[in-house]
Amino acid sequence: MKNLNKLLLALILLLAVFLRFNGIAANPPGLYWDEAVIGYDAYSILRTGRDHHNVHLPLFFESFGDWKLPVYEYLTIPSVAVLGLNELAVRFPSALLGSFSVLLIYLVLKNQTKNEKLALCCALLLAISPWHIQFSRAGFESSSALFIFLLGYYLVVKAIGSQKAKLLIGGLVLIALSQYTYHAYRIFAPLFLLGLGFIYRDSLLKFKKLALVGLLVFFTISAPIIAFTFSKEGVIRASSQKATSSVELEKARLHFDQFSKPPFRFLSKYLYQESLYNSQILLKNYLDHFSSTFLFFRGDQVGRHSLVDLGQVNVFELPLILIGIICLKNLKNRKFIRTMILWLVIAPIPAMIVMPTPHANRSLQMIIPLVFLGGVGLEYLISHTHKIVIGLFGLWMFGVFLIYTNQLFGSYPKKFAPDWQAGNREMVNYVKSISAKYKKVYITNIAGVPYIYLLFYTKYDPSLYQKAGSSKGFANFQIVDTNAKIYKEKNVLYVAPVWQKIEGNALRAINDSRPEPVYKVWELNVNR
Amino acid sequence: MLTGKKGLKILLAGLLAGLFCFRIWQSTDCVNFRSFTFDNRRITATVEAGRRYETNPDGLLSKLAHNKFTVAPYEFGLNLSALLDPKYLLDLIGPLGLAAALIAVYYIVSQRSKAGLIYLAVLTLVQILATLFTSSKTDMLILCVLWFLLGFWSLNFFVKTKARLIVFVVLWAYSLWLFFITWQLPLICNEILFK
Numbered sequence: 001m002k003n004l005n006k007l008l009l010a011l012i013l014l015l016a017v018f019l020r021f022n023g024i025a026a027n028p029p030g031l032y033w034d035e036a037v038i039g040y041d042a043y044s045i046l047r048t049g050r051d052h053h054n055v056h057l058p059l060f061f062e063s064f065g066d067w068k069l070p071v072y073e074y075l076t077i078p079s080v081a082v083l084g085l086n087e088l089a090v091r092f093p094s095a096l097l098g099s100f101s102v103l104l105i106y107l108v109l110k111n112q113t114k115n116e117k118l119a120l121c122c123a124l125l126l127a128i129s130p131w132h133i134q135f136s137r138a139g140f141e142s143s144s145a146l147f148i149f150l151l152g153y154y155l156v157v158k159a160i161g162s163q164k165a166k167l168l169i170g171g172l173v174l175i176a177l178s179q180y181t182y183h184a185y186r187i188f189a190p191l192f193l194l195g196l197g198f199i200y201r202d203s204l205l206k207f208k209k210l211a212l213v214g215l216l217v218f219f220t221i222s223a224p225i226i227a228f229t230f231s232k233e234g235v236i237r238a239s240s241q242k243a244t245s246s247v248e249l250e251k252a253r254l255h256f257d258q259f260s261k262p263p264f265r266f267l268s269k270y271l272y273q274e275s276l277y278n279s280q281i282l283l284k285n286y287l288d289h290f291s292s293t294f295l296f297f298r299g300d301q302v303g304r305h306s307l308v309d310l311g312q313v314n315v316f317e318l319p320l321i322l323i324g325i326i327c328l329k330n331l332k333n334r335k336f337i338r339t340m341i342l343w344l345v346i347a348p349i350p351a352m353i354v355m356p357t358p359h360a361n362r363s364l365q366m367i368i369p370l371v372f373l374g375g376v377g378l379e380y381l382i383s384h385t386h387k388i389v390i391g392l393f394g395l396w397m398f399g400v401f402l403i404y405t406n407q408l409f410g411s412y413p414k415k416f417a418p419d420w421q422a423g424n425r426e427m428v429n430y431v432k433s434i435s436a437k438y439k440k441v442y443i444t445n446i447a448g449v450p451y452i453y454l455l456f457y458t459k460y461d462p463s464l465y466q467k468a469g470s471s472k473g474f475a476n477f478q479i480v481d482t483n484a485k486i487y488k489e490k491n492v493l494y495v496a497p498v499w500q501k502i503e504g505n506a507l508r509a510i511n512d513s514r515p516e517p518v519y520k521v522w523e524l525n526v527n528r
Numbered sequence: 529m530l531t532g533k534k535g536l537k538i539l540l541a542g543l544l545a546g547l548f549c550f551r552i553w554q555s556t557d558c559v560n561f562r563s564f565t566f567d568n569r570r571i572t573a574t575v576e577a578g579r580r581y582e583t584n585p586d587g588l589l590s591k592l593a594h595n596k597f598t599v600a601p602y603e604f605g606l607n608l609s610a611l612l613d614p615k616y617l618l619d620l621i622g623p624l625g626l627a628a629a630l631i632a633v634y635y636i637v638s639q640r641s642k643a644g645l646i647y648l649a650v651l652t653l654v655q656i657l658a659t660l661f662t663s664s665k666t667d668m669l670i671l672c673v674l675w676f677l678l679g680f681w682s683l684n685f686f687v688k689t690k691a692r693l694i695v696f697v698v699l700w701a702y703s704l705w706l707f708f709i710t711w712q713l714p715l716i717c718n719e720i721l722f723k
Contacts, residue, residue, distance in 0.1 A: 252709070259720075260711040261557070271709050280706055283623065284615050292609035297602065309578070315605065326637055399598075406593045411581030 005116050009106060009123065016102040016127035020095040020136045025088040028138050029413035029513035030422030032304060035139035036452045037063055039090040042076035044462035052455065054466040060228060064449055066237035071181035072141040085459050090139040097147035098136025102127045104147065105371065108154050112336040122375030130404055131312040131360060131367050134305065142364040145182035148174050149189065150368065160203045165210050172214045176221035184350035184362045186229055191349065195342040199335050241354040243285055244278040252277065285357040289348035289366065300360035303419030307407050312360050313370055316397050320377030321370065327380045344369035413513045423518035424450065427495060427510045428457035430521060438493040441477050442486050446497045451479050492524040536687045541680060543700055547624065548676040551707050558717035561664035564607050574599045607659040619715040621675045622703030628679030635681055644681060651678065668716060
């Protein structure tokens with residue numbers, strides 16, 4: 001039996017690795033600008049010890065309109081060193097840690113429930129989870145943060161059971177580090193620790209000193225991120241996407257004045273109190289993450305965050321989760337159940353304060369309790385129902401899995417090319433191959449920030465960029481608007497949006513993975 | 529005169545009923561209620577949209593993945609899930625109704641109450657019927673009443689301690705306020721005109 005379990009675990013892990021690594025260099029179909037900047041900063045640090053903004057070993061990395069956290073950036077350095085500066089290197093840490101999370105959930109469940117079958121069921125559900133696969137296949141920090149947090153949690157609960165100081169300190173260090181990996185954990189990790197402390201208060205009271213030392217370590221490591229959170233840089237992103245605003249409140253009040261039932265319109269000045277009004281927005285944003293449409297039928301509507309036409313969680317997990325909830329009382333470790341409920345309840349909190357909602361990336365941590373509940377349901381189904389029922393359910397699972405993998409590896413790269421800014425690699429490779437012939441290369445500033453793609457795909461020397469480059473251009477590359485005066489100079493190569501009319505010699509259209517043209521390359525004022 | 533927990537329960541039931549009646553009254557000016565009805569044309573459209581991105585749209589794999597038998601249950605589930613959307617339910621029965629319904633389901637399931645389980649089965653059946661028939665106004669009214677009634681199972685929970693009683697009162701006031709500011713019933717009604 002033990003050997004069979006080991007074999008099953010090995011198969012599940014193989015499946016997890018396959019689903020996370022298969023073709024990740026080309027699918028997702030393009031390198032999103034956040035991934036490109038992570039990759040180039042890793043390359044820059046590797047070559048010069050400085051990021052592309054010329055900051056020596058930064059703790060926080062300046063990005064496009066926000067600041068990136070350091071853990072994923074530094075994790076990418078060895079990957080770029082070994083694999084070179086390419087898509088695979090940027091996505092490798094995420095896919096690797098995502099695969100390890102499957103092993104980790106098995107270990108957590110085995111440790112906490114002493115039920116190997118349940119641990120295997122949870123590992124299987126995480127291995128084939130569309131939500132987890134999506135964020136493990138790209139250079140998203142959230143999947144790595146989840147692994148680091150889960151490992152930290154595993155060590156902490158192991159330490160509580162065994163009263164081993166090293167494990168507790170190690171676990172808390174990792175939980176603190178998760179805050180340096182992805183922004184959502186700056187809210188989720190402290191709230192979770194607070195709740196966990198309450199659940200395990202009797203155990204912690206037995207070794208107060210150790211618990212206090214652990215807390216001290218946690219807060220010492222967290223101090224820079226706490227300071228960052230309240231700094232100007234730390235709130236840029238949150239304030240630009242804040243869910244609540246006084247303008248929206250005023251709009252709502254005016255709407256009430258105009259469209260509510262006439263005898264009650266005078267109430268608007270009393271009803272629209274800012275904090276009360278904001279509370280209902282936050283409540284709705286929070287509840288959005290528990291919508292069955294979002295979870296099981298249509299996921300996050302951003303193509304980078306899901307397959308859009310399928311839910312974040314496999315649809316067959318809906319009955320499993322319901323069965324799981326009913327069967328929770330069969331589990332003996334009540335504290336673990338409370339921890340999972342706590343996890344599920346606080347997981348969407350970081351996502352509710354910013355728009356849009358529901359947001360699959362900011363609430364990825366929800367997947368662990370959902371997989372746990374689904375796992376309890378699956379284990380019950382396998383252990384307590386007739387073989388025919390198990391067979392039919394297995395068939396359904398397999399069918400859903402086939403539809404999912406067919407979409408992931410078949411239609412996804414074509415359907416969501418614009419979401420991934422596909423076409424930039426092809427554009428840079430083409431421009432690179434002919435740019436030496438031209439005095440100037442103008443590239444229009446459409447589809448985000450082309451300079452980072454030029455740096456990334458030309459592997460431009462970071463020390464040269466640090467000295468003389470900027471987001472407006474470097475070497476003979478110039479990033480321009482579509483209304484720039486491009487006809488002034490002789491011998492110019494111009495990369496235009498496909499819709500722009502140019503008086504010049506069209507060389508080639510650059511297609512994305514659909515394939516649809518994204519750019520058109522022109523040469524202007526060339527005398528040959 | 530009724531005293532003690534029984535009296536308290538009746539009082540809470542009155543408050544709950546009053547809140548629910550207020551919400552239903554608010555919807556009387558609604559011209560078009562939101563429909564959750566299953567649309568056959570959407571199935572064809574979804575099948576076609578799914579095949580468009582396949583490498584071989586007319587191939588066996590494409591036909592196996594995108595056909596009426598795979599899409600219809602999905603579309604049906606999608607409509608049903610829209611009826612269970614927590615945001616929609618929040619608009620329909622308010623935070624108190626939602627909390628009461630959750631507590632009620634927990635009580636019914638954990639105590640395996642026969643009457644409660646039958647009630648849940650009826651509620652599920654009505655949800656399914658609401659996705660199959662087109663009278664959106666009737667659907668809304670029946671569903672609203674059924675969800676409200678489910679909330680009454682939670683009253684035992686709220687009368688147990690003073691803290692819970694306070695939670696009930698706070699949620700009641702909050703729900704009333706929310707019903708006021710969402711007089712236009714954004715998720716329930718497609719068009720509302722007040723004279």
